[in-house]
Amino acid sequence: VVAGEVRNLANRSAQAAREIKDLVEDANLKANDGKKISDEMINGYKELNTHITETIHIIEDVSKASKEQMTGIEQINDAVTMLDRVTQENASEANQVKTIADEVSVMANELVNDAKNKKFN
Template sequence: MNDAITKIYKIAFQTNILSLNAAVEAATAGEAGKGFTVVAQEVRNLANRSAEAAKEIKELVEDANLKANDGKKVSDEMIVGYKDLNNQITETITILENGSSASKEQMTGIEQIEDAVTMLDKVTQENASEANQVRTIANDVSKMANELVNDAKNKQFN
């Protein structure tokens, strides 16, 4: 683009010089060169408009180039941001997986505790049942001992 703009500037400059030369020649030609003077002036106006258009095109290209560079910077920043976001997502997934694993371990521990409590409850019930049986036996033995003591009191030994 810069090469094309430079060529347009050169052509406009050369055309402007040619139109000035033509105006000088028309002026020296006098009355016969009046028509040629008008044409030379129009060529000069065209050269000036071409130079102005080249200047505007150059400014537009420079502005577009700046905007493209700004867009590239924004794009690069977005890429860095997305990489950071991806890393954070990966870390979050790892944390969630670790949490899930810990939760499963806790669940296994809770199940083991429940099994132990169930076993303790069963043993406690068995102990309570045996304690009732021992109490019943103790009551029976106490009753028999009392009967024996009473029986022995009532008997007379010589």
């Protein structure tokens, strides 16, 4: 009877050992799968970090280019303002020249008329 119980106990122990072994193997497989997933996530985060860094560099380049464009626009605006001022000065000078020319024309006409009315011997 004792030997039978020992055999039953040995069989149950062997069965329990097989179940434990299966559980350990399953846990080991799941741990390995978890490690693979974790490694893939790490690689994904590294790639994401690379893309973020590249995006930051692109944004910095765009910002720099925008500042350069703004400087160029300001220079163009200054040149247009100066050109407008010079154009207004030229227009003023032209008006003054016209006024002088009109006055000279009037004087010339008066001289011609005066000369026509004079008699020379």
